[in-house]
Amino acid sequence: MLEKIISTINDDIGKEQFGGKAFWLKWLSDKGFTIPRSYFLKAEDAAFCTADYYGRLRDEFNGLFKPEERLAVRSSALQDDGERESKAGNYKTFLNVPASDFSSFCERHKQIVVDAAEKGDKAGVVLQNMIEADISGVIFTSNPENFSKKEMVISYCDGVGDDLVSGKIGRTKEEIIKKDAPEFQDKVCATYLSQLVALGTKIETTLNKPMDIEWCVEKGTGRIFILQCRPITSIFLEKNEIKKVGIQSIGNDERLKSLGKIKIRLMAEKHDILISDAYIVNCNCDQDTLPFNRIEIERSQFCRGYNIVVITPKTIDEKIVRHFVGRKSDAMRCITCNRYSFRAFPKYENLYEAVNAIYKQVKESSWICTMIIQEIFDPKFTGIIKAGEDAVFIEVARGHFVAKGVVPMSRYTIDKNGIHPHEQEQDKYYRILEGHQIEQSIDRQVIHIDNEDLKNIERQFSPILKECKCNLEFGLIEYDGNLEPYLIDFTEDNSKETIHAADIENGVISHGIIRGRIVKVAKTEIQQSLNVHCQNEIKPASLPGEPVIFLCDLPDINLMEKLDRKNIGFVFKGGSLLCHLSIILRERHIPALIYKDADTLEVDAIYELDTRKNEKVVKVKDENRI
Secondary structure, rough: OOOOOEOOOOOOOHHHOOOOOHHHHHHHOOOOOOOOEEEEEEEEOOHHHOHHHHHHHHHOOOOOOOOOEEEEEEEEEEOOOOOOOOOOOOOOEEEEOOOOOOOHHHHHHHHHHHHHHHOOEEEEEEEEOOEEEEEEEEEEOOOOOOOOOOEEEEEEEEOOOOHHOOOOOOOOEEEEEEOOOOOOOOOOOOHHHHHHHHHHHHHHHHHHEEEEEEEEEEEOOOOOEEEEEEEEEHHHHOEEOOOOOOOHHHOOOHHHOOOOOHHHHHHHOOOOOEEEEEEEEEEEEEOOOOOOOOOOOOOOOOOOOOEEEEEOOOOOOEEOOOEOOOOHHHHOOOOOOOOOOEEOOOOOOOOHHHHHHHHHHHHHEEEEEEEEEOOOOOOEEEEEEEOOOOOEEEEEEEOOHHHHHOOOOEEEEOOOOEEEEEEEEEHHHHHHHHOOOEEEEEEEEOOOHHHHHHHHHHHHHHHHHHHOOOEEEEEEEEEEEEEEEEEEEEOOOOOEEEEEEEEHHEEEEEEEEEEEEEEOOOOOOOOHHOOOOOOOOOOOOOEOOEEEEEEEEEOOOOHHHHHOOOOEEEEOOOOOOOOOOHHHHHHHHOOEEOOOOOOOOOOEEEEEEEOOOOOEEEEEHHHHHH
């Protein structure tokens, strides 16, 4: 007795015999999801497409469909819809094939088999009754653009969705939806979309895989049918790995090369600029435990601990994720002064514990995780350098965290006429030793850098400043009696403002004009500022209220929380014009100024802040004019 050719949903539909599409339809049916009435033909060589084969097929085909029905004839290749490679769209699908025209079906079947053979594959065929669709679309159960498990992307259009699936431009809509609190712009489709969110979430949760689901809503009944599904293979990394960051090791990996903390290290290597060693930890988050048994990396000469930062995803719960790592006993050996206090201790003493903890946190929200393990040096000074329109600007202070704006900075302008200093006093600074954040007190002293060292800083970093508009954070480490500059990090400056030498001279952070009430901002606990990152999400300015000018000690990064208000300005008693907050203020066109007479301003009085005038902060006599 000859084996039957057409299999039903009740048969064993193995991926190796029937292909990926058939396998997943069988899985959906077994789990209780609604699919069209479906039949399956095994993957065969083109040599099987004979008159005898189609004669036997006719006998089984008759009676499966009503003469007036139309069919979807879909390829189900053996290499299609795989776990790590989908090959979506590589194979043929035919819609609206008349059920009454068996010869037309045979022609489509042969085309699918021959096409797959030409691609070096074998294809089974899925045979379905066409659903008369009111709405059709595609669900990505996780966002393939940012790898987020918390976001779902639903694309849809009126009628049959073959144009949408094939990528043709039509009357399509797309919703990116937060799974935990779905909101829909299209209120007409909101009922269907709510069901689709639940359906997609259930499929993804059951499989622990991000899925690409093709669906439609049947006209008249409102029933949702799943036409096919496959894993979203493009989300995953090719392999889990730990490797040292370098031009050779990164190669042509465009995703890694585009990440800021990788980009800056490749630029440093290209221009032979000193930078601390760093290692990439790349892993897929599709298992419960970290896919590494240990983290072993070589420690360089100047290393005094590690900083681990998650760079993919960019933020988790709108915040940068990072950990400092090191042992307290090693930190204590680096402290020679008794005037210090610990501000924070690292959570972890070794790299494996920290990386494992980060992995467990990231896998709750993302399908992939890329971390960078960076060595931390212990410099004598750190600073920021920026190229302006007519000069190069350098700010320097003792210790780490200068880019957070928490310490006063000595400023230097280098132009064609020479070096122009604006030096400040400092009585404490912050270090990072073996992951421990330490506040160290010193006798009040002017922070001074010799001209030759300043010229060397400019010479070292000018190649990068020519390549991109950014602020470079650097360190100066003592070695053989000299101050050796090394690159720490960079922050892209997307503001349209260009800093001029006159701005530095006059303490102008951001140009603009505002008239408002002076509101004094109390100093925050330093630990709050050290834990805030400039890449944390900032809400758009939307809160209403009267115009205010905030009076602050320093442009502390913790003041980002004030930026959700409209009609604001800032006056600072001192600080940095190049720090993270200063960049953000320029990008948002918020007038801001370092003002030597800030202590003379009256709280609650109305002032006009105008960075264009010589008298930049002037009290308004008629408060009704605000």
